[in-house]
Amino acid sequence: MFFLRKYKTAILIIALLVIALMMLSFSLKYGAERGFFSKIVLEAVAPVQKGLSASIKSIKDAWSRYIFLVGIEEENKNLKKKINELKSVIISYQEGYLEAQRLKKLLSLTDDYNYHSIPARVVGREQAALSKTILINRGTVHGLKVGMPVIVPPGLIGRLVDVSWHASKVLLLIDESSNVDAIVQRTRMQGIISGAGSRGLILKYISKTQEVKEGDVIVSSGMGGVFPKGLLIGQASHVDRLEASLFLKINVAPFVDFSKLEEVLVLASSENKTK
């Protein structure tokens, strides 16, 4: 008893450090499974963050609507031109899509996973030094589970890493600890897309003997069953052939602007829906 009283400060500090290390090792071992307190914090954060974000958004909107109107006419003209160009592109893609559907039917190919989407609003954008996450206003009561893919049509943006009752945390693709199996759309070469923070994404493990060009589109491969096949991830922005390496160094610019996410879709498999 005397010992405890004499060294209570030291014991408390050591206990705090040990608890932190235990949380760290638990988190590394079991990954997504997080505790009750973590859920409580997420539940408490989401409504406050939502209120704050909504008020800031309304101020931003007022600014952009009434004050920042310079150059709108010119922009409008350019956008109309762009729409006309894109319409012709869409028509050719629709043709391709219909052809693919016919061929798929012909070959009796079916998707292994059927997904339905759950819309959610981004209520917070959280940033630590090497970590990029967002908070959304949907949780387990809406059918969300850890590991579900999150998209902003048509691109993939990340997956759920922490789900409480009414809020969830999404690990973005650009987070340093994010890895997604991907393929180069043109050559069908498979690699791993890793997050590189503010530098975007990096496509790893593509052999130097392969040909990848700047502008090549990268899509999810569907391997492992976590992410559906064919979701847009990004575009190769820089390809380096380093002498000392076996693999190409490919920088990928994401399709999605991660700083402007407002609404997202969480993809839940039909299996989850029926449960």
Added chain:
Amino acid sequence: MIYYLLLPFLSIVLVILQSTITDVIFSDRLVFELSLIVVIYTGFRLDLIRGSVLAFILGFVFDCVAGSVLGLFTFIYVVIFLFSFFASGRLAAEKIYIIALFSFFCAFLEDLMIILFYYLTFKFDVLMNIYFVILPKALIVGLFAPVFFYMMRRVEVFFYERTA
């Protein structure tokens, strides 16, 4: 007792405020870690027990809201608090440049620990981030810390005068 009961709520408010400031001012391009400045400040101003509990709770909240590995910031914040606490006896806290340099060093130390952790556990080479994320972040913390220390001193004086 009220201090310990209020701590989780204040920590949540602080982390939300910090992410909102980052979002509005820096448009997600830079990281502004106000919570780290608070941990450094408590190292200078609070006793070991209250300060380490604050660092632990703040780190845990930050981990829950922003971190991708639970427990990482909890551990780092307690370590940084202890470092600040033991350094505070040897540093002149009233000198602005000392506070700025010390905070810069703490921010850099925090990120070095994170880089080391990522390298040892995931084998990620995140050294490139030193130029793009870590140095700017440490600079922001270093520049803002004296302002925060000054503001907190004013708040302390205000409350002290009212209660005296």
